[in-house]
């Protein structure tokens with residue numbers, strides 16, 4: 001028996017059985033790998049990024065993400081004992097709510113080295129003949145939540161990842177949420193490695209799961225690790241297909257002591273396993289040859305012997321395929337992290353197969369009021385136009401080419417705040433990913449979303465919940481800025497040489513934004529009421545903090561009732577927010593029951609409504625006016641010629657059109673004799689104030705007090721009649737609010753508003769036996785309509801199937817046979833086979849508490865995910881039923 005991975009070894013050489021002493025010194029970033037730097041899309045590649053992987057762990061809930069992450073931390077030497085999800089001692093699930101529920105809620109960003117650093121030993125010289133995993137790399141890992149309510153957390157993490165490990169439960173196979181996160185990762189073109197976990201459990205079916213990767217995820221499984229079953233059909237180790245070795249893990253061990261078997265040794269000990277390993281190697285080489293010409297050459301050089309190709313050649317070819325075809329080729333590894341089996345080969349694969357930060361496509365950015373889009377590198381190199389090719393917003397604003405390139409040179413850093421966490425001990429922590437340049441300690445950062453400046457007085461690297469002080473966060477790295485007062489999740493931060501802290505960089509650079517994440521509409525809400533007046537301030541601050549952390553939460557204050565509503569994407573989402581608010585942030589508030597967030601839509605256009613707001617604001621008189629018409633969004637609207645229109649898409653399918661005299665960015669009139677805007681209210685400020693006022697008015701519908709949906713608002717701001725000597729931005733905002741409120745009321749008086757309900761697109765995975773009862777329940781009891789009935793019927797002999805995605809023929813997928821399927825030893829359970837997928841549209845109201853019902857219909861095996869499909873107008877009959885139940889307190 002040898003101690004593997006305690007010390008690095010090139011696994012494909014004899015050195016593995018006589019471990020090399022060439023371990024890694026504390027600092028590993030001095031080596032140069034110029035050939036990778038050549039492919040970079042960033043202006044300057046820090047050496048550090050060459051040995052960094054920013055990866056995430058994605059999966060269906062309970063697949064074992066946190067358990068696997070804990071093993072990664074243990075083997076990397078970051079923890080001395082293995083944390084356990086079930087007794088709440090994990091490093092990554094560190095929020096009390098996470099530990100109490102045993103689930104991951106907030107993505108935890110952790111950094112560690114793989115292979116582990118061994119201080120005092122010589123750093124090996126990098127060589128192209130050794131795998132990358134022979135040298136220590138910094139892994140920035142983000143453990144993401146699996147529950148559908150936290151999809152936004154997953155998206156936010158995906159946004160900053162360069163690669164992902166997708167963990168599958170080897171018993172359940174590919175589950176509904178796995179498909180969802182897999183597709184979301186595909187949308188960001190993120191290369192993925194699959195880890196089939198829980199192979200120690202009864203009913204584990206590696207072969208079936210591998211076939212499902214092809215048929216349900218639409219990727220060719222490149223099987224790199226296969227389970228090594230013992231004579232009782234239990235998982236005893238792993239077959240390493242790349243290195244052609246058997247890895248035997250002693251039962252009950254911590255996974256560090258592994259016995260290695262060469263192919264010959266394996267042949268003598270377990271010929272079935274040896275034959276399977278050769279079959280897997282053959283399949284891997286064939287698959288790679290289909291996508292990589294260099295592999296075809298290697299195959300020919302090896303006299304067409306699949307086994308003779310070197311592990312290094314296989315790894316390099318696999319890497320090329322994963323990077324070039326992230327949607328098509330998915331390396332697959334096997335293990336059981338709870339039993340400490342198979343995690344180190346997975347870590348090697350992260351280093352060997354997933355991309356460097358600089359190997360990722362250029363990050364998408366937008367700039368200027370018209371949102372010109374392009375790549376960050378393109379923008380920084382001056383190749384992206386800074387002004388729309390259409391009519392320029394302002395003739396005076398055109399920047400000369402020279403000025404532009406000078407301005408671009410002054411951009412020192414561009415980073416994304418991808419996560420904000422209010423830590424009870426350390427205060428607010430802002431997690432950032434740097435995309436260009438580097439953030440230095442004490443840097444002045446301009447927030448391009450909030451248009452304000454903050455100083456990064458300290459910088460940290462987080463090792464789960466331990467912080468290490470650092471001097472800078474270079475490009476491609478993830479780090480933490482503690483103590484920022486304003487930055488929110490999703491904000492872009494830039495540092496700019498010579499910028500005035502108050503005004504920031506010059507326009508339009510001051511509006512540069514890394515592509516934001518679309519936030520889905522909230523469908524549940526709770527009321528939040530302070531226990532006493534004295535608590536109001538603290539509650540407001542706490543809600544502000546929650547919103548900084550999680551932009552998928554919404555807070556609105558009902559002006560008439562004075563009640564505050566907190567809205568979110570799911571029941572669990574709001575439960576957790578409530579726990580954070582009351583438990584962690586100690587807000588003394590009464591939180592109402594969770595209710596469905598219906599919407600309200602007008603059915604007829606209002607007349608033109610003109611309001612003049614004329615009141616004291618903050619002790620000073622302020623006056624402004626505007627004219628409004630509201631219409632159902634499908635109705636056309638005319639805009640008078642000669643003026644300029646500014647169009648905005650608002651939440652809930654609402655649109656806003658603002659008509660002004662033709663003004664330049666500074667608020668000067670260009671074409672007619674209308675008075676200009678005062679210098680205190682440039683055009684951007686005018687438009688932002690109107691938008692704020694309109695959004696506040698739309699938060700409460702005129703009849704039922706639900707937010708307004710599918711409505712088009714047209715505001716005319718005429719500087720001749722709406723502007724006064726004492727007009728302020730706040731007065732404009734108030735004028736817009738009251739005029740829209742009045743227009744909505746007038747429309748509702750003329751014709752009743754309609755209630756709209758969220759209708760969900762539900763994807764359910766069930767076994768064939770339960771299919772009939774699930775479909776019947778959906779369509780009769782829940783008023784849903786079935787959109788599709790997909791079959792993932794895979795025969796266990798791998799020969800035939802009725803199902804094909806993206807030209808993946810299941811018969812061509814290599815997958816070893818599973819013990820219960822007759823390959824090794826029969827098992828009593830065969831959970832997971834013959835799963836079907838039902839997609840249906842169902843009103844959210846009918847889906848409340850569905851999981852429990854589904855479990856009872858399917859003997860505990862059914863799973864589902866849902867997303868908002870759309871808000872649908874309710875018939876008068878349905879409206880009556882819903883209100884009736886609400887009145888009797890039966891609504892959720």
Ligand SMILES: Nc1nc2c(ncn2[C@@H]2O[C@H](COP(=O)(O)OP(=O)(O)OP(=O)(O)O)[C@@H](O)[C@H]2O)c(=O)[nH]1
Pocket residue numbers: 059060061062063064065066067068085086102103104105144145146147197198199200201335336337338339
């Ligand atoms: N038998 C067995 N159980 C496992 C294995 N891996 C994880 N588990 C168990 O599965 C359950 C879920 O594991 P987690 O690691 O919390 O799963 P997760 O994917 O992080 O879950 P969420 O964070 O809630 O999405 C726990 O009870 C683990 O002990 C495994 O390899 N074998």
